[in-house]
Amino acid sequence: GAGVSQSPSNKVTEKGKDVELRCDPISGHTALYWYRQSLGQGLEFLIYFQGNSAPDKSGLPSDRFSAERTGGSVSTLTIQRTQQEDSAVYLCASSFNQWTVEQYFGPGTRLTVT
Amino acid sequence: AQKITQTQPGMFVQEKEAVTLDCTYDTSDQSYGLFWYKQPSSGEMIFLIYQGSYDEQNATEGRYSLNFQKARKSANLVISASQLGDSAMYFCAMREGTASGTYKYIFGTGTRLKVLA
Numbered sequence: 087g088a089g090v091s092q093s094p095s096n097k098v099t100e101k102g103k104d105v106e107l108r109c110d111p112i113s114g115h116t117a118l119y120w121y122r123q124s125l126g127q128g129l130e131f132l133i134y135f136q137g138n139s140a141p142d143k144s145g146l147p148s149d150r151f152s153a154e155r156t157g158g159s160v161s162t163l164t165i166q167r168t169q170q171e172d173s174a175v176y177l178c179a180s181s182f183n184q185w186t187v188e189q190y191f192g193p194g195t196r197l198t199v200t
Numbered sequence: 201a202q203k204i205t206q207t208q209p210g211m212f213v214q215e216k217e218a219v220t221l222d223c224t225y226d227t228s229d230q231s232y233g234l235f236w237y238k239q240p241s242s243g244e245m246i247f248l249i250y251q252g253s254y255d256e257q258n259a260t261e262g263r264y265s266l267n268f269q270k271a272r273k274s275a276n277l278v279i280s281a282s283q284l285g286d287s288a289m290y291f292c293a294m295r296e297g298t299a300s301g302t303y304k305y306i307f308g309t310g311t312r313l314k315v316l317a
Contacts, residue, residue: 119305128204128291129245141302166254177245184303187233187295199286 111180
């Protein structure tokens with residue numbers, strides 16, 4: 087398909103384990119965004135990439151969170167030593183570039199930390 | 201203080217009628233952007249409409265229009281001729297520039313709209 091894809095769609099992990107969430111943006115989109123949506127809440131902006139560079143990492147909730155993007159395409163969001171409060175849906179979006187207003191969202195990864 | 205405030209947790213509207221979803225925002229920036237997104241029960245976020253802070257005309261996209269009142273810091277979404285498929289969660293969001301020249305995005309808590317047949 088031509089849309090943004092995310093994997094896995096669901097992830098259940100034990101507290102303390104590390105998890106990696108993957109996002110594959112729309113081909114040709116240079117900007118990629120990560121958001122977190124906790125149950126019944128709005129979206130919390132985490133980080134964005136323009137190309138392979140993340141200009142501002144201050145939105146990441148703690149130093150257990152990291153993100154990288156290689157080759158200007160796929161991005162991974164890694165959460166180390168997961169905690170129960172990390173349980174949420176993690177949404178990825180992409181846009182043509184960081185100045186483009188329309189973002190295209192993926193279906194999300196539902197993370198449950200037990 | 202909330203940067204994006206959506207005061208209506210839930211709204212009902214009769215099919216074919218118009219509905220206004222409220223959004224107020226707080227920023228000290230001169231240059232910013234305001235967005236509305238739709239999130240159906242399937243979970244996928246769908247971009248609806250955008251208004252730049254310097255745009256003099258209210259943004260319109262089909263049945264969606266954004267009632268931008270800069271002095272009041274409000275950016276209400278108006279949906280005309282509501283359809284059953286409009287039933288969803290609606291989020292107002294703002295894009296602000298940062299001192300380092302990057303952007304950050306702030307979302308409201310959403311309004312759940314139910315269209316009645």
